[in-house]
Amino acid sequence: MTNFDRTTIEEIKNRNDIVAVTKELVPNLKQSGKTWVGTIRNEKTPALTIYPETQSWTHFAGDTTPRGKNGGDVISLVEYVKKCSPIAAMEYLANRIGMDNSENKNAKQLWEAATAAPAVFPYLVTKHIKPHDARFIDGKLLLPLYTSDGSISSVQTISPSGEKMFLKGSAVKGCYHVLGDQTDIVCVAEGFATAASIHEATGYATAIAYSSENLKVTAEEIKKKYANAKIIVCADTDATGMKDATNAAASINGYLAVPSFESDEQINDEPPTDFNDLHVLRGLDAVKVVVENAKAVPEKYGFTSIRDLLDEPEENISWIVN
Numbered sequence: 001m002t003n004f005d006r007t008t009i010e011e012i013k014n015r016n017d018i019v020a021v022t023k024e025l026v027p028n029l030k031q032s033g034k035t036w037v038g039t040i041r042n043e044k045t046p047a048l049t050i051y052p053e054t055q056s057w058t059h060f061a062g063d064t065t066p067r068g069k070n071g072g073d074v075i076s077l078v079e080y081v082k083k084c085s086p087i088a089a090m091e092y093l094a095n096r097i098g099m100d101n102s103e104n105k106n107a108k109q110l111w112e113a114a115t116a117a118p119a120v121f122p123y124l125v126t127k128h129i130k131p132h133d134a135r136f137i138d139g140k141l142l143l144p145l146y147t148s149d150g151s152i153s154s155v156q157t158i159s160p161s162g163e164k165m166f167l168k169g170s171a172v173k174g175c176y177h178v179l180g181d182q183t184d185i186v187c188v189a190e191g192f193a194t195a196a197s198i199h200e201a202t203g204y205a206t207a208i209a210y211s212s213e214n215l216k217v218t219a220e221e222i223k224k225k226y227a228n229a230k231i232i233v234c235a236d237t238d239a240t241g242m243k244d245a246t247n248a249a250a251s252i253n254g255y256l257a258v259p260s261f262e263s264d265e266q267i268n269d270e271p272p273t274d275f276n277d278l279h280v281l282r283g284l285d286a287v288k289v290v291v292e293n294a295k296a297v298p299e300k301y302g303f304t305s306i307r308d309l310l311d312e313p314e315e316n317i318s319w320i321v322n
């Protein structure tokens with residue numbers, strides 16, 4: 001994408017959650033109350049602070065962007081962390097959410113050109129998962145995103161170190177991919193590694209939503225596709241992940257599974273947050289137990305039919321005045 005008008009810039013900011021973006025750029029990011037903190041310039045203590053409620057950030061280590069800023073919105077954050085131009089930052093964020101651009105590669109052609117992913121790919125080894133449906137091209141894993149009618153809409157690449165990118169010029173919202181064949185219980189999870197751990201632990205078909213923002217629409221699409229199945233939304237335990245997963249489960253009158261961890265457990269010196277972390281720390285049996293004990297989440301709002309209302313027994317009312 002080469003042209004960034006005001007509308008496009010606002011769309012980029014609105015569709016990129018600042019916490020999710022920072023997690024991808026700052027591996028040591030961790031939650032601290034209502035904010036997230038981390039280090040990006042080798043400072044001794046966390047100086048980067050992310051504010052989810054205002055979708056903003058600050059950094060107090062004295063380093064500034066080329067424009068003299070050390071705080072702002074998600075675009076300036078990418079500019080700051082990656083030490084790139086504003087245009088490059090917007091290109092990065094537009095690519096991340098699959099916005100249209102001048103390259104507009106064909107996802108289907110790219111998917112068909114890829115080969116089976118090797119089981120020894122570093123990301124798979126680190127996550128303790130099998131390749132499943134992942135393919136391999138140009139030194140990266142490749143995963144498909146399908147629309148509700150079964151056509152491939154986009155692909156996601158995952159580098160050996162875990163950096164994830166969507167294909168430019170492709171639709172991402174409302175698209176997903178299901179690991180495994182249809183089962184009576186279908187799970188929905190944020191990312192590939194998390195979905196792979198759940199599928200390996202339970203044998204249940206598991207849909208990859210690819211982001212917490214996409215959980216709700218993915219759960220709704222899965223409910224349409226598997227109308228008679230029990231749907232379990234499997235949450236990440238960070239604030240954004242929990243909120244989006246709970247809303248997703250409520251939107252379909254489904255179930256919610258949430259992993260729990262001991263206070264001293266760590267993954268790469270950070271608190272664990274998802275089912276893949278649980279898999280790595282305690283094995284697949286621990287994942288299976290949590291999923292099997294998912295709790296029902298009722299719809300926030302519902303309607304009672306006239307027939308059901310008429311069938312309800314009359315209340316025994318003691319009147320003060322006859």
